[in-house]
Amino acid sequence: MSGHTSALPPWLRPLAEIAGSVQPELLSPRFPHPPADARPAAVLLLFSDGADGPELLLTERATTMRQHAGQVSFPGGRVDPGDGEGTDGFVAAALREAQEEVGLDPAGVEVFGVLPTLWLPPSNFAVAPVLAYWRAPEVLGAASPEEVRTVLHQPIAELLDPDRRFTVVHPMGWRGPAFDVGTTIPLWGFTAGIISRLFEVIGWERPWDVSDERELPALP
Numbered sequence: 115m116s117g118h119t120s121a122l123p124p125w126l127r128p129l130a131e132i133a134g135s136v137q138p139e140l141l142s143p144r145f146p147h148p149p150a151d152a153r154p155a156a157v158l159l160l161f162s163d164g165a166d167g168p169e170l171l172l173t174e175r176a177t178t179m180r181q182h183a184g185q186v187s188f189p190g191g192r193v194d195p196g197d198g199e200g201t202d203g204f205v206a207a208a209l210r211e212a213q214e215e216v217g218l219d220p221a222g223v224e225v226f227g228v229l230p231t232l233w234l235p236p237s238n239f240a241v242a243p244v245l246a247y248w249r250a251p252e253v254l255g256a257a258s259p260e261e262v263r264t265v266l267h268q269p270i271a272e273l274l275d276p277d278r279r280f281t282v283v284h285p286m287g288w289r290g291p292a293f294d295v296g297t298t299i300p301l302w303g304f305t306a307g308i309i310s311r312l313f314e315v316i317g318w319e320r321p322w323d324v325s326d327e328r329e330l331p332a333l334p
Contacts, residue, residue, distance in 0.1 A: 122226060122247055125168055126161055128316040133227025133245055141232055141243075141311050142304075148233040148240035155239040156208040157190030159308075160223065162248035164267055169251070172266040172305070173215060174297050177333050179261065184333045186266065186301040189215045192239065201228050204242035216265050217257035223248055234304055243308055268295055273309060276322035282306075282330050289327070299331060 122130055138146035160171040177184045189212035197206035205228065209220040227245040234241050256262040272278055273293055282292035282302040291310040293301040301309070313319045 121224070123163060126247060129245060129312065130226045132316060133229060136229060136315060138230040138232055140315055141229065141308055145233040145235055148231055152233060152238050152240035154193040154203065154242070155191060155234070156193060156204040156211070156242045156244050157188035158208040158212045158244050158246060159188055160212065160218070160246050160248050162251035164251060164269065166269045166271070168270040169267050170270055170273065171248070172268050172295070172301070173262045174264040174266065176259065176261055176263045184299045185303060185305070186295060186297055186299065187305045188243070189218070190241070204228055205244055208244035215256070215258050215262050216254040218254060222250055241304070266295060274313065274318060274320050276320050279322035280326040280328050281324050283327050284330050292328070299333065302330065
């Protein structure tokens with residue numbers, strides 16, 4: 115894992131600089147600390163310079179998945195025994211899962227930080243967000259159709275657009291930040307929470323109308 119933030123593009127350096135110091139409570143106020151029996155997992159926050167400016171790689175999960183079906187999420191999954199332990203294990207798992215899900219070549223990826231592990235209650239995962247930069251991005255597709263429906267090379271400018279942001283209301287009453295990324299189910303939940311709070315911490319966030327509440331649509 116590289117520790118040289120000067121090798122990153124200037125727009126990405128604020129994120130690299132807080133990677134080792136941000137507290138889990140800032141990223142996940144409700145569930146910052148996984149319980150002892152939570153299973154280790156990792157997700158890849160892969161940034162790149164795309165045709166429309168800085169991008170973040172996201173996936174739309176297959177609607178047939180047992181958990182989080184149809185949701186927009188980062189590539190990722192559980193840490194396998196062969197991935198190793200600690201930070202190295204999280205990095206290996208995030209890169210491996212991205213390769214399996216969307217065909218990403220890990221050789222072209224520069225990992226520059228790992229955020230604190232956060233609890234994902236529905237699946238009881240202790241998830242470590244792995245931060246990485248992709249110097250020569252390529253258009254990717256679903257390498258594992260049973261897991262991934264589509265791959266989104268999502269412009270960060272659109273994620274920061276106040277007109278694309280709103281508060282989603284889950285049928286169970288849960289409320290949280292959401293983003294319109296053009297998919298049937300908006301970007302919401304764990305993934306949207308990390309993006310929203312990271313952007314706030316590093317000063318990228320633009321004021322948006324949190325009172326704009328919309329019900330979470332059901333899968334078609």
